[in-house]
Amino acid sequence: MISKIKEKNPLIHNITNYVTVNGVANALISLGASPVMADSEFEVSDIVSISNALVINIGTLNERVLKSMIKAGIRANELGLPVVLDPVGAGASLYRTQAVFELLKSIKFSLIRLNISEAKTLINQTSTTNGVDASQSDLNADLSSAISVAKNISEKFNTITVISGKSDIITNGKNIAICDNGHEMMSKITGSGCMLSAVLGAFMCVGDTFETAVHGVSAYGICGERAFDKLGDNGNATYATLLIDELAFVSDDDVVKFGKIRHI
Structure with missing residues (x-):
């Protein structure tokens, strides 16, 4: 699947947040995809029309960009393109939560990538999100409940x-x-989740399936492991760069050999 991404060089349209936009773009380039970041409602339909996937990330949400997200998502659905949602901080505020449900009502998403606190919000369970991060209490919940x-x-x-x-x-x-x-x-740097959502958008271009998603998650995790192995005495900023570097080198064979995947 990774080799197909490199061969296809899919164009991934990201309507994402300005905190992590640079890392997201570089992660996609490193993997072998091409990023485009366009969020004006006056051009998103045109940009979606030339893209291979759409990734919507609500990290820095406002009314202007929400309109663009809905417009782009509807157009992507019309074209049959994979659409990924990263509902950053869902549950942190009433506005943000309502916006997520408006997106879910308006757009059919191929994949939703999120943390456990955001996930609980989407099914109307009580969560205690810590801003845009999952709360410690939610993280401490047993695996079966998260499943x-x-x-x-x-x-x-x-x-x-x-x-x-x-x-x-x-x-x-x-x-x-x-x-x-x-x-x-990976949890100590800004943007690791945002990059994963975008990376999964690229994977969805070569196979909009459960197996593709598993492959993409494992590949990204392997990159995180290898980045730490090379970190030495350096800190967070170096780790972020190493993580992006490793996306250029990870292969399908690596996922087969080093993937830590359990099917249940």
């Missing part, structure tokens, strides 16, 4: 769900995989 939340989202919205955490959960409502690739250092 149940993921399945609920997939069934409710007819989508592939990826809940990121110490163990990543991937499900389409029927099949479930747990991926243990990755490193805790």
Whole structure:
């Protein structure tokens, strides 16, 4: 699947947040895709029309960009393109939560990538999100309850769900995989989740399936492990750069050899 991304060089339209936009663009380039960041409602339909996938990230949400997201998502659905949602901080504010449900009502998403606190918000369970991060209490919940939340989202919205955490959960409502690739250092940099959502958008271009999502999550986690192995005495900023570097080198064979995937 990674080799297909490099061969196809898919154009990924990102309506994303300005905190992590540079990292997202570089991650996609490193993987072998091409990023475009366009969020004006006057051009998003045109940009979607020449793209291979759309990734919507609500990290820095406002009314202007919300209109653009809905317009772009509707056009992507019309064209049959994969659409990924990263509902950053859902549950942190009433406005943000209402915006997420407006997006879910207006757009059919191929994949939703989020943390456990955001996930609980999507199925109207009480969550205690810590700003844009999952709360410690939600993170401490047992894996089986998180799996149940993921399945609920997939069934409710007819989508592939990826809940990121110490163990990543991937499900389409029927099949479930747990991926243990990755490193805790990934949670110490801004944008690791945003980059994963964009990377999964690229993977969806070469196979809009549960198996593709599992492959993409594992590949990204392997990059996180290798970045830490090379970190030495350096800090967070170096780690972010190393993570992006590793996306250029990870292969399908690496996923087969080093993927820590459990199907349950």
